[in-house]
Amino acid sequence: MITVENLSKLYDTTTVVDGVSxxxxxxxxxxxxxxxxxxxSTLLRMINRLVEPSSGRVLIDGQDTRAEPAYLLRRRIGYxxxxxxxxxxxxxxxxxxxxxxLLRWDARRIASRVRELLEVFQLDPARYAEAxxxxxxxGQQQRVGVARALAAEPGVLLMDxxxxxxxxxxxxxxQEDLLAIQARFGTTVVxxxxxxxxxxxxxxxxAVMSAGKVLQYDTPAVLLxxxxxxxxxxxxxxxxxxxxxxxxxxxxxxxxPGAAEGPTVAASVSLxxxxxxxxxxxxxxxRVVDERGVVCGRLTVEAILARGRP
Amino acid sequence: MSRAPRxxxxxxFAALALLVAFLVTPxxxxxxxxxxxxxxxxxxxxxxxxLTLALAQLGTVCLAAAASTxxxxxxxxxxxxxxxxxxxxxxxxxxxxxxxxxxxAVLAVAVPLVGFGEKPTLIALFAYGLLPIFxxxxxxxRTCPPAVLEAASGMGMSAPQRLFSVELPLAMPLILEGMRLxxxxxxxxxxxxxxxxxxxxxxxxxxxxxxxxxxxxxQGGLLxxxxxxxxxxxxxxxEHRLMRSVSPE
Numbered sequence: 001m002i003t004v005e006n007l008s009k010l011y012d013t014t015t016v017v018d019g020v021s022x023x024x025x026x027x028x029x030x031x032x033x034x035x036x037x038x039x040x041s042t043l044l045r046m047i048n049r050l051v052e053p054s055s056g057r058v059l060i061d062g063q064d065t066r067a068e069p070a071y072l073l074r075r076r077i078g079y080x081x082x083x084x085x086x087x088x089x090x091x092x093x094x095x096x097x098x099x100x101x102l103l104r105w106d107a108r109r110i111a112s113r114v115r116e117l118l119e120v121f122q123l124d125p126a127r128y129a130e131a132x133x134x135x136x137x138x139g140q141q142q143r144v145g146v147a148r149a150l151a152a153e154p155g156v157l158l159m160d161x162x163x164x165x166x167x168x169x170x171x172x173x174x175q176e177d178l179l180a181i182q183a184r185f186g187t188t189v190v191x192x193x194x195x196x197x198x199x200x201x202x203x204x205x206x207a208v209m210s211a212g213k214v215l216q217y218d219t220p221a222v223l224l225x226x227x228x229x230x231x232x233x234x235x236x237x238x239x240x241x242x243x244x245x246x247x248x249x250x251x252x253x254x255x256x257p258g259a260a261e262g263p264t265v266a267a268s269v270s271l272x273x274x275x276x277x278x279x280x281x282x283x284x285x286x287r288v289v290d291e292r293g294v295v296c297g298r299l300t301v302e303a304i305l306a307r308g309r310p
Numbered sequence: 311m312s313r314a315p316r317x318x319x320x321x322x323f324a325a326l327a328l329l330v331a332f333l334v335t336p337x338x339x340x341x342x343x344x345x346x347x348x349x350x351x352x353x354x355x356x357x358x359x360x361l362t363l364a365l366a367q368l369g370t371v372c373l374a375a376a377a378s379t380x381x382x383x384x385x386x387x388x389x390x391x392x393x394x395x396x397x398x399x400x401x402x403x404x405x406x407x408x409x410x411x412x413x414x415a416v417l418a419v420a421v422p423l424v425g426f427g428e429k430p431t432l433i434a435l436f437a438y439g440l441l442p443i444f445x446x447x448x449x450x451x452r453t454c455p456p457a458v459l460e461a462a463s464g465m466g467m468s469a470p471q472r473l474f475s476v477e478l479p480l481a482m483p484l485i486l487e488g489m490r491l492x493x494x495x496x497x498x499x500x501x502x503x504x505x506x507x508x509x510x511x512x513x514x515x516x517x518x519x520x521x522x523x524x525x526x527x528x529q530g531g532l533l534x535x536x537x538x539x540x541x542x543x544x545x546x547x548x549e550h551r552l553m554r555s556v557s558p559e
Contacts, residue, residue: 084457
């Protein structure tokens, strides 16, 4: 659990972050969104003290982050940035081993952790452990960057526009991986992004920032249904908010009991995709099946549309 | 691609073999130099051992380069830290003076202070060699990718850990290039040390000038040149290997 209390950052006379308070649940993903210059990156960087707050404080599991030297604090917090910042003169394995080495883990423990992470991130250890970062594709480099951040099993992972430099297909995969990894390791993730779509897809809660202040901090559904501010509704997108609401719910969650005619959809896809599919084939209803292929319910166009209303 | 390096390797070995042969058995080259002498003067320098002189010169140059490197890299690190940034103009001025002040003039100033021999030469070469190492260290440290530095700090490296395990390794190819320039310039410059009685191949050249013996002048210059080329080449190869691991292509 991360508690941000009345946190501010001033550079000379400009206030970059202005009295922000947030309570971030353990094992959740929180997105901080906002336009450039809204102070979202500065807020993130104050959590691991790459930027020292001017006033206010940050508590991680009840402990003030200023209780220890900043570099020791950062070894307990994973950090991923846009462009990865992999060490170009070190192999993939050495890059991943950075924090465990700083923490003086023994060699065998480091080796097995590096191996585990390479496998989790679908990088064949035999092929990639000794490769240098420049020999990897952009998507692979990004995965190594996340693996490096998670190497010492941090409770908290901070990500600053982690997928900004990736093309849409790789980005989609990276987001999917992040969700799977967060579920696997139970890490508390805070991700800064300017991409609303990304925030809604990843986050349990979203903090919308503008001019250094948090305008609203809520679940994606509440942000869409009850925006606290005209800026929030502009940022979350007035025109397609109904579709965005649909994208927050999976077919499995919305399925009605009973059997149905029509195309078969997986329980894990969003209602938005189901609706699109129904429109495409002109059907009125769909059969929802779970990952084993067993029918677990039905969805009708009407039921889907009802989910998209405020 | 496989032939070009082979040809250059061959040339490198030929140069090395020529240098070693000349230094170990100088008399076998006497017939080559004989036409350059007059009135039966010796074609090969006979007032000292060429190998000893060459090694002495190399030793002086390496010692001076080591001192220049320690000071120039140290200054480069200092002025790229936030706390030392204010010393940049001062350091730059000092290092530039070292390069602008002619080594001969440094010798003239140093002799009254430290006497004849190796010492004034070391001082002159040290001052002369600072600039390329300092400027290259500066560029190397300043051009480290910001994302890499941010990641290093974000991972929890302390400032010294970041310097020694990220910044210096990334700047190393450029620092080495500076050392190479400095060393090569100084192999040649070191010959003037013989005017203040430092041991070196300059002795051969000066003896030739004094006795109008073209053979002496030529062999002194030739040996110095060969040493400079081989040194340059060896350091360039080392740099290239480092460079390949740091940045592709």
